[in-house]
Amino acid sequence: MGSKYRFRSLNKYLNPINESLLAGAIGLAIGAIIMVGLGYSPLDAYSSLLRGSFGSVYSWAESLANATPLILTALTFAIAMRGGLFNIGAEGQLYIGAIAAVSVSLIQISAPFHLIIALVAAMTAGALWSLPVAILKLTRGVHEVISTIMLNWIARFFAFYMIANVLMDPVRGEKTISIAETSRFARILPGSSLNYGIVVSALAVLLILFLLWRTTAGFELRAAGHSQESSNYAGISYKKQVLRAFLLGGVLAGLAGAVQVMGRPPTYALISGLPQMIDLGFDGIAVAMIGRNHPVGIIFAAIFFGGLMVGGRMMQMSAGVPLELVRIVEGAIILALAVPELKRIFYVVRKKFARKEQRGGN
Amino acid sequence: MRIFRIKVAAILIALVALVGGPFIGTAVAAGKIALVTDVGGRGDLSFNDMGFKGADEAAAEFGLELVSIQSTSANDYLPNLQMAAKSGDFDIIIGVGFLLADAMAEVADQHPDQKFAIIDVTWLGKPNLMEVGYEENKGSALVGALGAMVAAHYGYDKIGAVLGIEIPVLYKFEAGYRFGMHWGNAKYAAVTGKKADVGLLYKYTGTFDDIAQGKIATEAMLAQGAGLIYNVAGPLGIGDLEAITEHLEAKGKTAGPPFMIGVDANQDWMGDGERVLASMMKRVDFGVYQAVEAVVNGTFEGGVQVLGPNNGGIKMSGEAELADFITFGINGGKITESDRGRITDNWLAMRSAVPSWIWDAVDELSAKIGSGEVEVPCVWCADSIDQIRADWPDNVD
């Protein structure tokens, strides 16, 4: 196989991008087949998908707004994955982060500090919710899949309790008190959902990039993820590495919750049932995997994923495609993304076509 | 090298496609309505389905095109409304559910020439926004009274309520149900001369999705002697009814008691017409239909409309709606046309097995609530749910 040699060339960088683009195309093709089968026009559907997601400044803003929390929850997953750990706890940690951010609005602090304190509170809360995962793993050998799934549910009910009984709005009981004006992220584009919370996500990406590839801690984490045995041999502390991955992950997930509730208009409060938070953590896993667990890849994946959500709206509106079908198309794209070998199949088919063309030409 | 060039070309094409997006246009149709639903979406057996039913009927009646926009999360409300308003295609944009309130307030301000309507919200006050609220507490009082009297009649000492996530809208249901139960107890004692001491079991399940919670909660309440279960959690009613059906089956019976009480839609046709005694109908479809009708007739204006027992917006299910909702069930694929006769017969038998004075008493309560003679506690009006719980206690040791 030539793949070993390809990695040495410029293709090292182009390959994953290509794969992703091709997978996207294949996914769209599968979606188109389904739509034709069901009597919808895929052309209408996809042109409205594109228009809806990236067709105007407004739709770009919405796509970026969707990407904002996803970048953070994806980083949570990716950091752990880089260290060989499977952390699916972002979902619960982000609820707790959001609760912490709202709690800070119980007190009054002057402008810049209020926002900063809320963010710090959310980061701390997220890390604290993540801490048991690391401790249970290190002391009792509890696998993180089990502890994170359980803690996600516990966080959900805890958040329900806080919303209904502690932080509730005295007038509008279906939500918590609003985030104080001094603690909100301003909007970037009026009328849209995009806000300066995205700066937090961007900074987090830069920080993680630096951390993973320019510091010893990052090297140790990646080494441990690569091979547990050899990193032990090199004297890298397993304990340190597990703690780092989960605490840092918790900080990021907590931030995701905070950014969402402090920045995403129009409510600036948590609603009972957490409808604006649910699934952000799980979607982050999909984003991280599409982005190949690389911070830069995650940015693109998050924008792509966020764009799909926005474009899905336009598909419903102007092509009449129900949201359920939009989800099917999304699922098909992600399935296609999972399989690098699809590319090979594509090349084989293309080669055959090329041969046919040649024959036709002769 | 060739492969590399193809790759670059592919990326370029993709980029062009992205940038070229805005220039791909679509035709604009005249006479469109947009229905923006909340995260429950269609198939919640509750207000989203009812909202869709109303919009669908209005679209058919007035020859309009209906575009339904479902939200994947609460984050979608603002952009969904915003994008619909920006398109300028819609004669009216209708939001279903109180969760859309904040987004609706913002978008309605930004698009003063666009007509909007919102269901379950009554506090925004915009000239271009019709707000439709419901008096669920009053309807719940009716089924609560019915429940207490029927339970006492059949020798049960408790009634139950299975509720979804603890939100104030559901407090309205709980408050009315409580009040109605006490009214029914008093009425039963007054009419029969026997003491009625029916108490309330209720459970907030924390979910609108997991049917198992409805089933388990209902099984628990039946084991504690509940004679009726009020479903206030949309799809969880399927679990409630399944529990009741199995409970009856174990005794070799198919017909209640125990019964379920349906919510929002008329669910009497479920359970073969012999296990759902009545439904507290919240006619979201009326509200949506009226909003569209007002736009078509040119009588649309902003402001609050309260639908309750007086104008048919809230009502306990009767014979009049049964046929309509059997059709709804047939469309839903649960039953077929051949079941219609049997379900109707079962339903009539179930209703006539309950003494007629009980039905008269419910009518009496309905009239008294309508005239204002009887005041039902109301969570969003003044009272807190804690106060209501203290004033109208569970009545269970």
Add this chain to the structure above:
Amino acid sequence: MEIEHLWPILFISLHAMVPITLAAIGEIIEESAGLFNIGLEGMILISALAGALGAEYFGSAIGGLLVGAGSGAVLGVIFGLLNTYGRGDQLITGVGINLLALGFVAFMLINLGAAGFHSVPRDVQIKLIPLGVGSLSPLVLVTILLAIIVYWVLNRTQLGIRIKAVGENPAAADVAGIRVNAMRLGAAIVAGALVGLAGAYLSVDWFGSVTKEISAGRGFIALAVVVFSGLNPLLALFGGFIFGFFDGFATWVSTYPKIKDIIPWQFVAMVPYIVTLLVVAGVIGRVRFPKALGIPYLRE
């Protein structure tokens, strides 16, 4: 709380155990062979729908269960092919299946009718076994039996050794003449059938209906139970039961009026999750997974 309430709680626990344990056993087979499938939730969802339609079409509950298992097996084929010969990323595939299922089932339910749920007629639902103190689904017995069979196959037969070899050291297994990808594909299909049975149980037996979110997180709980069990089907039976017990118990207990005054329902609802965590931390502890779990096999 009266003593006669213990029986219904026991039956609730057993009924709640079935879908979680069936899906977990399926996943155990798959993980033993080196495939990690987080798409259980989506597979349960699709099979629940398929099972309901199958029961109606064939006019029999058994038919429904078989169709459900069959649809799960088909999904198993897709998952297996993508992740063996396709060398796919198992995590992404799983996420894709979950997303696809969520859209597919909701879409089908809308196209099947307006009501958004689909109900299985009473006469083609699984008949419960009346036991005097309550009624028990025969699927409970089937689940227990399957757990024992799978345990026996994995630990006491040549086939089990081969499955584990493929998950543990695929290169060595290959050298020993085991066709790694074929074995994994087979495991994925059997696993899919079991997960499909779990889905069909929900619609044809436990609830008698399908809704668009009927699985309600059970696929993820099953994943946790797999970890809990350390790939031992008998422990998965136990894990499914204690989760089912505390879930049912928590809901049950919180319908008692007095409980509400003492503990808010949100904290009662946490109980099954906290208990599971405590049991794992206190009793189960560290578990070991196959070395090649999640890694596609590439012949050098």
